[in-house]
Amino acid sequence: MSFYGVYSQNKDLDLKKAFSFISPASIQESLEKNNLDTKQFLGLLSPQAENNLESMAQKAQAITRNYFGNTIQLYAPMYLSNYCDNSCLYCGFNLNNDIQRRQLTLEEVEKEAQFISSSGLKHILILTGESRLKSPVSYIQDCVNVLKKYFTSISIEVYPLAENEYARLVVGGVDGLTIYQEVYDEQLYAKIHICGPKKDYKFRLDAPERGAKARMRSVSIGALLGLGNWRREAFFLGLHAKYLLDKFPDVEIGISVPRIRPQNHQPQVGDFKPICQVSDRNVIQIILAFRIFLPRLGIAISTRENPEFRENLLSLGITRMSAGSATNVGGHTLYKEEKEQSSQFEIQDQRTVGQIKAVLEGKGYQPVFKDWLYL
Amino acid sequence: MEDFLEIAGEKLSNRLFIGTGKFSSYPIMKQALEEAKAQVATVALRRVDESSKTENIMDYIPQKCKVMINTSGARDAQEALRIGRLAKAAGAGNWIKIEVIRDNKYLLPDSIETFKAVEVLAKEGFVVFPYMSPDLSIGRRMVDAGASAIMPLGSPIGSNRGVKTRELIEIMVNEIKLPIIVDAGLGKPSEACECMELGCAAVLVNTAIAVSEDPVKMAKAFSQAVYAGRLAYLSGIPAMGKTARASSPLTGFLREDKPQGDGLASDSQSHNKPQ
Ligand code: SF4
Numbered sequence: 001m002s003f004y005g006v007y008s009q010n011k012d013l014d015l016k017k018a019f020s021f022i023s024p025a026s027i028q029e030s031l032e033k034n035n036l037d038t039k040q041f042l043g044l045l046s047p048q049a050e051n052n053l054e055s056m057a058q059k060a061q062a063i064t065r066n067y068f069g070n071t072i073q074l075y076a077p078m079y080l081s082n083y084c085d086n087s088c089l090y091c092g093f094n095l096n097n098d099i100q101r102r103q104l105t106l107e108e109v110e111k112e113a114q115f116i117s118s119s120g121l122k123h124i125l126i127l128t129g130e131s132r133l134k135s136p137v138s139y140i141q142d143c144v145n146v147l148k149k150y151f152t153s154i155s156i157e158v159y160p161l162a163e164n165e166y167a168r169l170v171v172g173g174v175d176g177l178t179i180y181q182e183v184y185d186e187q188l189y190a191k192i193h194i195c196g197p198k199k200d201y202k203f204r205l206d207a208p209e210r211g212a213k214a215r216m217r218s219v220s221i222g223a224l225l226g227l228g229n230w231r232r233e234a235f236f237l238g239l240h241a242k243y244l245l246d247k248f249p250d251v252e253i254g255i256s257v258p259r260i261r262p263q264n265h266q267p268q269v270g271d272f273k274p275i276c277q278v279s280d281r282n283v284i285q286i287i288l289a290f291r292i293f294l295p296r297l298g299i300a301i302s303t304r305e306n307p308e309f310r311e312n313l314l315s316l317g318i319t320r321m322s323a324g325s326a327t328n329v330g331g332h333t334l335y336k337e338e339k340e341q342s343s344q345f346e347i348q349d350q351r352t353v354g355q356i357k358a359v360l361e362g363k364g365y366q367p368v369f370k371d372w373l374y375l
Numbered sequence: 376m377e378d379f380l381e382i383a384g385e386k387l388s389n390r391l392f393i394g395t396g397k398f399s400s401y402p403i404m405k406q407a408l409e410e411a412k413a414q415v416a417t418v419a420l421r422r423v424d425e426s427s428k429t430e431n432i433m434d435y436i437p438q439k440c441k442v443m444i445n446t447s448g449a450r451d452a453q454e455a456l457r458i459g460r461l462a463k464a465a466g467a468g469n470w471i472k473i474e475v476i477r478d479n480k481y482l483l484p485d486s487i488e489t490f491k492a493v494e495v496l497a498k499e500g501f502v503v504f505p506y507m508s509p510d511l512s513i514g515r516r517m518v519d520a521g522a523s524a525i526m527p528l529g530s531p532i533g534s535n536r537g538v539k540t541r542e543l544i545e546i547m548v549n550e551i552k553l554p555i556i557v558d559a560g561l562g563k564p565s566e567a568c569e570c571m572e573l574g575c576a577a578v579l580v581n582t583a584i585a586v587s588e589d590p591v592k593m594a595k596a597f598s599q600a601v602y603a604g605r606l607a608y609l610s611g612i613p614a615m616g617k618t619a620r621a622s623s624p625l626t627g628f629l630r631e632d633k634p635q636g637d638g639l640a641s642d643s644q645s646h647n648k649p650q
Contacts, residue, residue, distance in 0.1 A: 065586045066533040066534065066535060066582055066586065067482075067532075067533045068397070069396060069397020069398065069399075069581075069582065069585050069586055070397060070398060070399035070585065070586060071396075071397060071398075071399075120424075120427050120430060122424060152421075217448075217450070245479065245480055246480075249477060249478040249479055249480055250450045250476070250477035250478065250479065251479065252479055253479065296479055296480065296482065361400060364399045364400075365399055366398060366399050366400050366401070368422065369424060369427065369430060370421070370422060370423075370424040370427070371421055371422060372421050372448060373420060373421050373423075373458070373461065375454055375457045375458065375461075
């Protein structure tokens, strides 16, 4: 059974009813245990658990310290292409948006790689818009061949691939896969993803599993907060992470919960208003619930969040963060001035790698620039 | 007489090995290693960045401290072999802790894959330290495969739960002729001391030192506890009896009534003999 089976079994879950069984005592019990079941995880996502945020935070912090120490892994994202065959309402690369479309040449990839690696970072995440035509697997592999000279760990965040394609990239030097379902609610998924291959909910849902089967060393999944009911979305993300951990115990599973920011910023192309509001408190509750439910899970915090919030989250369960981010193609060196108009989303944390390093050190964390090696 | 742990021709007087993975900074890690007078530090090759001019962890390992590279991150024997060979080629020496983990949920070692890596690397001239679950049969196989010491876990990595595997470790100490070095799970100096009292040759600690509020002081505390435990072991710890035993037998006057050749253990035999 793939994860779609697990989703199907749980999709009719009546949250209201489930939460009516959660009592202060049951939450307390969860906080005293080491191994939580999925019902207890759901309890930690409940409105009731909002009264226990502080004790959840204490527990989450202790767990994070023990398993990850005082370290935060850093990586940089690099956009290779913004051509996209899809129309996702929330995204700046939506094919209906009128933006400057580009795809980096291999020389340009090298230039960006030189710049990013000069900061000392050894982990890179490469991203493309989802166009199989414009950026086929062979193009991704060509880029990886360039990047291998500069980085010891290369992760991809591209359109979902078939297992043999993932396997080919693994052999070619890719060790990490990031793919977000965006929204687990299948009906909502259909409404927000207007057209293009991304409409295939199931093919996307099972992509992390295909990556794990293809021997990716790490697989990160995520839900984009602001689309569906966040408690439900976080619950399904948790089920998905647990499913992958159980089935592929030797793969490092990670999650991220990027949030569509409320409208307190400069309007961008294709600006999209969140369907469901998710407050800072809610994001914190999600991260704490995940840390307590799956103690060794990697948790990344997005640059969509502002610097202050990112820093406050550090001690609560975050294990990695991006630094020196740009979400437009060639945004590190080539087309810096285009950041505003052609980014996939707006970055709230514009700090350089050096600045983030200094902040982490000031807070008693060792910024880890290299945490894997090319074998 | 001085008490050394001798491994591959190296004489170690400090039996606290320190892991370097979780410190808040390299300078603090360095201070902790110095304060503990550590003679062995494990370093994950995946964290070593030789190309970095300011951030290379190797620059923060004190001169007198031997580096034991570890293969952490390896998921099978093949990956562990590659890491070992890369480490050697990079000049990191030939002491290697084989850590192969195929279980990210509990971080428990895969002793079979570890064994396969030990077999090959020992033949290639590495001084090999397998990290494993305390299993006597597999431990014996590790010995035959050429390991230089055995590193059983006290409890899962980072759990700070102490010597949960005590019974099994005791068996390994009694049965395996190589040094037994307890690795993982020790949360307090007293637990490190406990391992040494059991007759372990050394302990390896990372989390409990690195994430404490004062890692430098904690390193010293562990170092002293390990020394105390070793000293106690060497002094011969009386075996624990179910009932109290007076220091001079209360029925000692009944000498004539004592049956001859009863096979009862004498006091000295019931002591835990130092190796
Ligand atoms: S989210 Fe991805 S698939 Fe959707 S429009 Fe943006 S780049 Fe294209």
